[in-house]
Amino acid sequence: MEKSESGQVASELEEVVKSLPSDAVNHLFSLGLCVRCIFRVFGVEATTVYAAASPSLSHSIFPSIVAQQHQPTDDKQLCTLCLGILQFRFHRNDNNNNNDVPLLISQMVKREGYHCDSFSLEVSIPPIILHNDNYLRSYMKIKYGSQPWFQDTCISTKDALKFSLLDPLQNLLECKSSVGSLRIRLTYTASKEADKFSDNADTSKRRKTDECNLVGQKSISSSLESESSDCCKFLLEMANEPCHFTYLCCRTPIYFGGRYLKYSRNVSQTRWIIDDERMGEASVEEIIGGNILQVCQADSFKFHAAGREDIDVRMLGPGRPFLVEVQNARQVPSELFVKNIEKKINTMENKLVRVKNLKLVGSHGWDLMREGEAEKQKQYAALVWISRPLTDEDFQHVSSVKDLKVLQRTPIRVLHRRSPLEREKIIHWMKIETIAGSSQYFLLHLCTQAGTYIKEFVHGDLGRTHPSVGSMFGCRAEILQLDVTDIKMECFLT
Numbered sequence: 231m232e233k234s235e236s237g238q239v240a241s242e243l244e245e246v247v248k249s250l251p252s253d254a255v256n257h258l259f260s261l262g263l264c265v266r267c268i269f270r271v272f273g274v275e276a277t278t279v280y281a282a283a284s285p286s287l288s289h290s291i292f293p294s295i296v297a298q299q300h301q302p303t304d305d306k307q308l309c310t311l312c313l314g315i316l317q318f319r320f321h322r323n324d325n326n327n328n329n330d331v332p333l334l335i336s337q338m339v340k341r342e343g344y345h346c347d348s349f350s351l352e353v354s355i356p357p358i359i360l361h362n363d364n365y366l367r368s369y370m371k372i373k374y375g376s377q378p379w380f381q382d383t384c385i386s387t388k389d390a391l392k393f394s395l396l397d398p399l400q401n402l403l404e405c406k407s408s409v410g411s412l413r414i415r416l417t418y419t420a421s422k423e424a425d426k427f428s429d430n431a432d433t434s435k436r437r438k439t440d441e442c443n444l445v446g447q448k449s450i451s452s453s454l455e456s457e458s459s460d461c462c463k464f465l466l467e468m469a470n471e472p473c474h475f476t477y478l479c480c481r482t483p484i485y486f487g488g489r490y491l492k493y494s495r496n497v498s499q500t501r502w503i504i505d506d507e508r509m510g511e512a513s514v515e516e517i518i519g520g521n522i523l524q525v526c527q528a529d530s531f532k533f534h535a536a537g538r539e540d541i542d543v544r545m546l547g548p549g550r551p552f553l554v555e556v557q558n559a560r561q562v563p564s565e566l567f568v569k570n571i572e573k574k575i576n577t578m579e580n581k582l583v584r585v586k587n588l589k590l591v592g593s594h595g596w597d598l599m600r601e602g603e604a605e606k607q608k609q610y611a612a613l614v615w616i617s618r619p620l621t622d623e624d625f626q627h628v629s630s631v632k633d634l635k636v637l638q639r640t641p642i643r644v645l646h647r648r649s650p651l652e653r654e655k656i657i658h659w660m661k662i663e664t665i666a667g668s669s670q671y672f673l674l675h676l677c678t679q680a681g682t683y684i685k686e687f688v689h690g691d692l693g694r695t696h697p698s699v700g701s702m703f704g705c706r707a708e709i710l711q712l713d714v715t716d717i718k719m720e721c722f723l724t
């Protein structure tokens with residue numbers, strides 16, 4: 231912190247201290263409140279003041295109080311209102327004696343290897359703290375409600391803790407707090423005893439409210455009166471155990487989108503294991519996701535593609551859109567680095583898979599993906615064999631097809647996992663490409679409605695698909711190889 235800046239904070243602190251009614255401040259100190267709690271009870275909103283009001287400085291912050299009857303709550307005494315949360319006093323499971331909360335957090339972020347360009351702070355505090363606040367507020371209202379300075383604007387312990395931590399954390403982590411993907415989560419839990427107390431307080435409060443409702447308005451103030459005298463007793467009895475404190479850091483999922491091409495007939499889209507045996511030599515999911523995972527130093531990833539193709543079908547043309555959801559990434563790669571991941575995948579020796587347009591997309595990626603999943607049309611290239619030589623009529627027959635309706639009963643090969651149904655699909659167009667020196671082998675290019683079973687459309691599936699290439703030609707037809715060459719989507723991801 232710059233010297234002039236710290237001087238400014240000091241004078242701001244002085245101003246705030248001066249503005250508070252000293253008799254009330256004195257009384258609150260006598261109830262065992264810490265300096266930050268005193269600030270928040272009076273609704274002080276300046277974040278710098280909270281950050282500057284280090285728990286060990288209470289004597290110097292309120293010098294006028296020291297001379298009086300009550301010593302301000304210092305490090306040795308636990309604050310009766312926040313139970314030590316704003317004093318950075320707590321129990322922890324490790325033996326570390328360091329109580330500098332901002333330092334502890336920044337050390338954790340660095341130790342875990344997080345690249346940090348912004349962070350958000352989430353705080354969870356036990357219900358007893360809220361009870362304490364409510365009791366003190368009603369007490370203040372009764373005792374000081376008629377004073378000209380009185381305002382019922384208590385800052386919550388949660389907000390005061392954030393005020394106390396944000397500035398030092400921003401300095402230590404060298405970045406701003408915002409709604410970023412890096413989340414720092416602080417969790418305070420009360421001791422069992424305190425929890426029990428807050429449960430009791432709950433029931434007694436309910437009982438009192440019921441009584442009030444029965445006997446009318448007049449008794450409300452007397453009930454509050456007794457509640458408020460309970461308050462001091464309540465606060466003082468409670469303040470012997472600091473809360474348990476745990477803190478952790480994680481990154482919300484980040485998403486990579488792009489399109490993939492699959493050049494192998496022995497690579498599945500997702501990892502495919504049957505009875506401990508891997509099907510195919512690799513998977514698109516592992517090749518792409520694994521490379522991204524490594525660069526992001528993340529915990530895990532989920533691969534999601536818009537539609538799928540069989541393991542023995544290549545994915546060519548412009549490729550198939552996919553999304554990789556990366557969990558708890560330590561590093562968020564720059565645009566340049568993302569291009570490097572793409573390059574790395576595309577220069578792999580085995581050349582099984584290639585990616586295009588790999589980029590970081592926002593969390594709306596899933597929505598885009600779901601919309602994009604509605605495949606409309608797909609184009610294929612099929613290597614077909616027929617049981618007799620091709621004729622001119624076959625060419626004419628094939629090229630005359632326009633939006634041909636085909637009825638497909640669920641194919642025999644998938645009957646074990648799909649329910650038996652009859653679906654109508656459309657073959658938009660077909661074209662034959664001959665193979666030099668061969669009359670019984672040819673390439674069939676076809677464009678169909680998404681979801682058409684292409685293999686069955688060629689061989690007929692024992693009459694379960696009708697018409698089929700076999701039935702149109704009046705001979706046996708077999709499909710030897712199949713490639714997806716284009717997918718038309720409702721909505722494009724990239």
Ligand SMILES: [Zn+2]
Pocket residue numbers: 263264265266267309310311312313314315316317
């Ligand atoms: Zn406090």
